[in-house]
Amino acid sequence: MKKIALLTSGGDSPGMNAAIRAVVRKAIYHDIEVFGVKNGFAGLIEDDIQKMSLGDVGDIIHRGGTILYTARCEEFKEVEGQQQAISNLKARGIEGLIVIGGDGSLRGAQKLENMGFPVAGIPGTIDNDVAGTDFTIGFDTALNTVVQAVDKVRDTATSHDRTYVIEVMGRESGDLALWAGVAAGAETIIVPESSYNMQDIIDRLNRGRDRGKRHSIIIIAEGAGTAPEMARLLKEKMNIETRMTVLGHIQRGGSPTAFDRVLASRLGGSAVEQLLEGISGQMEGILNNELARTSFSYVFSGNHRFNDMMYKLSQELSI
Template structure:
């Protein structure tokens, strides 16, 4: 697939994230602006394998910039993990003479992209996941929106926690990354934040609840990142240690939905535009990255490097402010 780029495919893969549509829109419209033909691939790699490709026009992406989810749909594809599935995906691209592929998703999506790059497909990855767990970029598309969604939910939960003098344990997403819990917890003033990167002591958390109660505090919010374990188990342990009533809320997929924040929409648009520009510049096997408030292109392998550690300074500050 050497030579000048003429036809680009774009897909969203893995978990959906607010801002994916803004990135798709940017890929389509910047591509068309430069005279390229853009194909939308439905249902991620699963759709690619089964030929679910459709040429996109300017109107195809009208009014989607602030829409949540992904208009291209997404799906997990076990077949794409096999050599036979990868061969089918490659053949579908060849059949439509598609020169390059823009993949919007997380690390699993990028691994699928690299199998196509090994077959000669020009690849650009755009990091889209609410977990913000991709190395090589400060932010991934969807993270800021997910944090704001958690803060809004906790604000509502705090109202009922205060009304009933209860401790609420709120479980948030993030896989094995505690960034959502940390930033949302600090933003909403959670009394304790449990993240998988840092050991926690339930006895100390229980003692903190008791100290708060002694000075007249009648409710508490504890955020638990899903990588830590079950919020229900944490709630049972704290009730046994402190004697206080606990209630559990698992926010779950609520965090993936909704309109993207302005920050996510801007980052997504910039990344989509950068992806097309990188292909026009004859780059391949690259990813877009948000570094120091600027979108750049860097090697796709950087996505599998050492992930930026959890911000311990913010974590310690959250604990100091919740005495």
């Protein structure tokens, strides 16, 4: 294999640039030409593909976002779009593709692989909701962003004797809410993976107030409800003053943590090795701090496991 390409797709996540850097440098080290595809799968169809050099990835390891950009592409969902993408790659003599992104991006990669084009996947999403890996690129950075925000909110919550409801990202996965809640000492964590009892939340808040607690923090994943609705329920049922904060896309930005930079570098390097070894249709991941490859079919099996033990611990610590 003498020529490969890479793209980033779906929502951006901190550490994508570190993965891009690793792919380009690893490939060039092995005398492979590398091509960057702009704007994800849309760039494949539009033939927005450019050769990359070592200079193109200089000083990007610390930058958030993605220098290759990302965009949604309805045209790629059709067979004709997929065929056009492969045609453009082959016209340049490109023999393999590396896709960096979340579940939807990896599904796009699988479509190309099913059509006979070699593809390797790298999980990049702050939701940490991909099966076959303990952590996805960007999760740790987003987690630290959330924890820092909660710490700041706690200061004003204490000063004003208020209960704050903080909404974080996670439509189908509560990992970000769970890990942030444990790290920040939240009194209540609400996630899509587990139903909650409103009376339990009220009882917990009342126990804290009875022993003189001046504030409370509730973290809710967007897939489990909204901060405005939870704040309204608390006001209605407890007659307490509440405030709510929706962190939104601030969670996606910022310089990646050391963990995400190292993770991205390891996965990027291994993805190049996968193609060199003649392997296709595998996602690079990390399991028990060791590199691991998982077939796309398993990735989409829905076997990403929510940490029930940690969730139970969070409830025990918030008595």
